[in-house]
Amino acid sequence: MKHLLGVEDLERSDLEELLRITDSMVEVSQRAMPRVPALRGRTVVSVFFEDSTRTRLSFEAAAKRLSADTMSFSVGTSSVKKGESVRDTVETIEAMGVDAMVVRHRSAGVPDQIARWTSCSVINAGDGWHQHPTQALLDSYTIRAHLGGLDGRRIAIVGDVKHSRVARSDVQAFTLLGASVTLVAPPTLLPPSLEGWPVEVSHDLDAVLADQDVVYLLRMQRERMTEALVPSLREYTACFGLTIQRAARLAPHALVMHPGPMNRGVEIAAEVTDLPNAVIAEQVRNGVAVRMAVLFRLLAGTELGGAGAAAPVPEVNAEPGEDHG
Amino acid sequence: MAELLIAGGRVVDEHGERVADVVVAEDGTVAEVGAGLASTGGRNGRRVLDAGGCVVAPGFVDLHTHLREPGREEAETIETGSRAAALGGFTAVVAMPNTEPTMDDAAVVRQVLEAGRVAGLCDVHASAAVTVGRRGEALAPMAELAALGVRIFTDDGNGVQDDRLARRAMEYARGLDVTIAEHCEVEALSAGGHMHEGEWSSRLGIPGVPAEAEELMVMRDIALSRLTGCRVHLQHLSTAGAVELVRAAKARGLAVTAEATPHHFTLTHAEVAAYDPVFKVNPPLRTAEDVAAVRAGLADGTLDAIATDHAPHAQELKELPFDEAPCGMLGLETALALALSELDLSLGELVGLLSWRPAAVAGLRDTHGGPVEPGRPANLVVFDPELTWTVDPARLASRSHNTPYAGRRVTGKVRHTVLRGRPIVLDGEAQR
Numbered sequence: 001m002k003h004l005l006g007v008e009d010l011e012r013s014d015l016e017e018l019l020r021i022t023d024s025m026v027e028v029s030q031r032a033m034p035r036v037p038a039l040r041g042r043t044v045v046s047v048f049f050e051d052s053t054r055t056r057l058s059f060e061a062a063a064k065r066l067s068a069d070t071m072s073f074s075v076g077t078s079s080v081k082k083g084e085s086v087r088d089t090v091e092t093i094e095a096m097g098v099d100a101m102v103v104r105h106r107s108a109g110v111p112d113q114i115a116r117w118t119s120c121s122v123i124n125a126g127d128g129w130h131q132h133p134t135q136a137l138l139d140s141y142t143i144r145a146h147l148g149g150l151d152g153r154r155i156a157i158v159g160d161v162k163h164s165r166v167a168r169s170d171v172q173a174f175t176l177l178g179a180s181v182t183l184v185a186p187p188t189l190l191p192p193s194l195e196g197w198p199v200e201v202s203h204d205l206d207a208v209l210a211d212q213d214v215v216y217l218l219r220m221q222r223e224r225m226t227e228a229l230v231p232s233l234r235e236y237t238a239c240f241g242l243t244i245q246r247a248a249r250l251a252p253h254a255l256v257m258h259p260g261p262m263n264r265g266v267e268i269a270a271e272v273t274d275l276p277n278a279v280i281a282e283q284v285r286n287g288v289a290v291r292m293a294v295l296f297r298l299l300a301g302t303e304l305g306g307a308g309a310a311a312p313v314p315e316v317n318a319e320p321g322e323d324h325g
Numbered sequence: 326m327a328e329l330l331i332a333g334g335r336v337v338d339e340h341g342e343r344v345a346d347v348v349v350a351e352d353g354t355v356a357e358v359g360a361g362l363a364s365t366g367g368r369n370g371r372r373v374l375d376a377g378g379c380v381v382a383p384g385f386v387d388l389h390t391h392l393r394e395p396g397r398e399e400a401e402t403i404e405t406g407s408r409a410a411a412l413g414g415f416t417a418v419v420a421m422p423n424t425e426p427t428m429d430d431a432a433v434v435r436q437v438l439e440a441g442r443v444a445g446l447c448d449v450h451a452s453a454a455v456t457v458g459r460r461g462e463a464l465a466p467m468a469e470l471a472a473l474g475v476r477i478f479t480d481d482g483n484g485v486q487d488d489r490l491a492r493r494a495m496e497y498a499r500g501l502d503v504t505i506a507e508h509c510e511v512e513a514l515s516a517g518g519h520m521h522e523g524e525w526s527s528r529l530g531i532p533g534v535p536a537e538a539e540e541l542m543v544m545r546d547i548a549l550s551r552l553t554g555c556r557v558h559l560q561h562l563s564t565a566g567a568v569e570l571v572r573a574a575k576a577r578g579l580a581v582t583a584e585a586t587p588h589h590f591t592l593t594h595a596e597v598a599a600y601d602p603v604f605k606v607n608p609p610l611r612t613a614e615d616v617a618a619v620r621a622g623l624a625d626g627t628l629d630a631i632a633t634d635h636a637p638h639a640q641e642l643k644e645l646p647f648d649e650a651p652c653g654m655l656g657l658e659t660a661l662a663l664a665l666s667e668l669d670l671s672l673g674e675l676v677g678l679l680s681w682r683p684a685a686v687a688g689l690r691d692t693h694g695g696p697v698e699p700g701r702p703a704n705l706v707v708f709d710p711e712l713t714w715t716v717d718p719a720r721l722a723s724r725s726h727n728t729p730y731a732g733r734r735v736t737g738k739v740r741h742t743v744l745r746g747r748p749i750v751l752d753g754e755a756q757r
Contacts, residue, residue: 087644
């Protein structure tokens with residue numbers, strides 16, 4: 001595996017392997033000194049053409065815990081503002097000696113384009129409405145941690161699927177891992193075609209709520225109002241918001257999830273986020289371990305830079321060397 | 326100019342197909358057509374063009390060419406585009422008006438026509454904008470432009486959105502005996518879209534353009550053609566529904582013609598999967614069913630012409646993110662090969678779609694597309710329908726390289742192109 005551009009490129013075995021590596025990374029993260037030398041000498045650059053502090057910090061924390069060097073590029077402080085192209089930008093960064101680029105862009109497909117222009121590994125940290133594969137991994141990991149696995153589980157993804165890279169990645173990951181997924185949204189917030197999507201569709205949250213093992217709420221962006229996709233946020237919340245009344249109808253074991261940032265009071269009621277089955281903070285926590293697993297899987301044992309940090313999975317558990325200092 | 330003998334080919338024109346040599350007189354007209362002329366000697370210094378194994382046909386006419394000059398000379402010039410046209414077998418092209426400045430006044434149109442004459446590689450005919458600046462607000466000076474020889478008015482790049490203005494343009498055009506050509510796209514439905522709306526746009530997370538955005542304007546223009554009696558030409562049709570609407574309009578006897586591009590009969594929206602903007606085009610690549618419908622429309626006569634919508638773009642623009650990149654792909658040098666490789670048509674039908682039928686739409690039948698017979702201007706193409714070659718963007722004559730067919734093996738290649746008796750392309754090489 002050279003790049004992580006989307007869940008669509010992965011097999012079930014790839015996902016399972018990444019989740020197994022994540023187990024080790026969770027263990028590392030729980031240590032007093034959460035750091036291993038697995039990627040010492042490697043350089044990971046976050047290349048964020050679109051701001052996302054949480055995702056960038058998560059990747060940088062992951063890289064640091066694996067002892068990789070990190071660099072950070074963001075559009076706000078760069079020559080992109082002066083009209084430099086994406087290609088020139090990434091070729092310039094690559095020329096500085098880079099093993100992996102973590103890319104976020106507002107346009108779908110930019111990580112695919114960058115992967116054609118550079119020889120380093122490219123990790124998609126979110127591209128337009130297309131994919132956000134590490135989110136799908138951390139979501140899968142969180143579900144697996146609570147429910148033992150995804151096989152046979154029923155997961156409802158509720159809300160603005162059409163404009164959601166999280167939904168596209170989650171649908172693919174959850175179904176690959178054996179879950180059955182129901183998309184719950186008004187038709188205006190669903191993709192125009194669901195041909196090839198292994199999902200069921202409902203326009204009635206109340207009808208499907210009680211059967212779910214997981215209710216995954218998507219962020220409802222206020223700008224969707226101006227596009228006449230729903231009449232009002234009030235009506236959206238009335239039909240598709242996870243209110244405290246609806247949450248009371250969930251199965252006792254059912255998880256409530258959200259990729260953040262939340263619109264409290266719109267897609268999810270504030271009180272619901274405080275319920276014990278709401279695992280939203282845990283999703284964030286698992287994000288670092290999942291991203292460690294991805295970086296490790298893509299970079300450990302490769303031949304770049306000659307730093308030779310080649311470490312098979314078990315050695316992750318080895319105590320760090322001089323870094324312990 | 327020396328007399329020319331095109332020897333050993335099969336002549337294909339609207340009268341049929343026959344083995345014949347063609348003698349072109351010094352004045353640039355066809356002098357003789359018949360078997361065995363090669364052995365008759367002819368005048369001193371007669372130049373012989375070998376057409377063995379080849380088809381000799383009236384030169385092709387492209388109803389839809391973006392030459393980019395003035396304004397975007399880094400992508401294409403009238404000279405480089407004309408050279409690409411000649412290499413593709415075209416002896417006439419209709420230049421689209423979405424230049425900078427727009428071809429909406431006499432000075433710009435004169436400039437384009439003059440640059441075409443100076444280049445001298447194919448006949449460059451100018452279309453002109455229907456509305457000033459192609460802004461869809463006020464009519465361009467159509468009578469003044471028609472007096473310069475403009476026969477086709479189009480806001481190509483956009484359709485005329487306002488129904489009332491579209492009606493007025495057609496009424497006015499009828500009085501000038503010119504044709505309104507329409508880029509059929511209802512922007513209220515297409516705005517923000519970058520590819521065909523459907524299975525692939527949904528998967529790729531790219532905002533889509535529904536087929537209905539095209540079909541609604543096709544419906545409107547057919548209705549307005551009926552209302553006004555104006556000749557309406559529907560450009561680059563890409564959907565099964567649009568082809569069916571034209572079929573029905575023709576059955577009712579309306580003055581409607583239509584064209585389709587090679588990319589719309591060869592490529593589907595699945596090509597966008599790798600997010601390469603070289604596959605971004607407007608109208609977008611559609612479904613396999615749409616491709617089949619376009620092919621059927623070409624086969625049964627519903628569609629009148631294969632038009633290239635040759636749309637060069639500089640490399641840096643085609644390396645932008647998919648949703649920021651401009652629409653368009655090269656077409657002039659690959660149209661014949663794609664038609665020969667992909668369409669199940671007789672040679673006569675195929676040459677008709679590239680030559681005499683578009684010539685009729687463009688009002689050029691006096692000079693282009695006519696039968697290969699004595700007295701006619703010798704605007705001819707000689708092509709080898711069996712020659713297989715690989716499309717190499719770097720070897721195309723266009724100043725840009727945005728062909729979606731890079732690396733594709735295709736069959737059929739132009740060997741010679743003759744413009745008024747002058748060989749512009751000889752053995753596949755442009756002579757200047």
